[in-house]
Amino acid sequence: MNLQTYLSSTPPNLAKAILAFAEAVKRIDGKIRTAETGEAGSQNTFGEEQLKLDVLADRIVFEELKKSGVVAIAASEEQSDEIELSKEGEFSAAFDPLDGSSLVDVNLAVGTIFGIWEGKGFIGKSGKEMRAAGYAIYGPRTTFTIAIDSNPVEFTLQTDGDWKLTIEKMEIGEGKMFAPGNLRACAENKEYLTLLDFWAENGYQLRYSGGMVPDVHQILVKGKGVFSYPGSESNPAKLRLIYECAPLAYVIEKAGGASSDLEKSILAKKVEFLDQRTVVCLGSKDEVDRFDKFLTI
């Protein structure tokens, strides 16, 4: 089955928004294979150096979303404000055009993350109000994972440009695999250090690449494990709510997993401003519970 066929039972305009991301991913994939990995000589709103590829990927996603005609408002990790794309559009889309871009020069896998909300704008809404979310991975294979209203599915880009269904149903159970982000925080965050000891002493398998998308994707493919990115005073949690954490939490929860910011599900968090950051833990229910227990004092 291909992506178009899979989306034939999805409301047509929502399908168009998802297909716009799939088209953008194909174009970004082509650029990643050959474009220069150097800096663009600019910084994004958060003072982070932008790579030429960050800027290129951002432009491609905006172009495809605009072309779709169904997205009213789009917000990107690389832009300070949301942008109106169409008066008639019925959705708002938030995205990280290139997640893990500092891994491109060392040739590790990177991704594109997106979430689609009903209506115009994000402020005051929560992840629970998303209509769909997903991500692409540019690795040895280029894959596109989406969750609409049931378990996530994975498509793989074929040489003829078609997206072929490669995983029909992603489901998360329990198992000992961990992807511990921000270990720098352990110097001050002793609770996190204690959890790290727990994982090390209990036979957990370490699987961490430094790219949030593949690090979370492995939980969905292997059906087990945990990804964490808490903070400390000197090394605060930096992952973004609408561009990274909420879309990935949506996919994880649709697969039967859980998410947490140490107080509640990531999907229950209200968006207060576009650049909002959050502590995040995603994965098997028992592992997310354990994260909450160890880190809540």
Ligand code: AHG
């Ligand atoms: P981005 O490239 O979009 O800025 O985000 C990268 C993120 C994420 O993929 C990863 O989990 C995290 O940064 C790792 O950051 P550190 O290595 O700085 O902890």
Ligand code: MN
């Ligand atoms: Mn990112």
Ligand code: MN
């Ligand atoms: Mn990015």
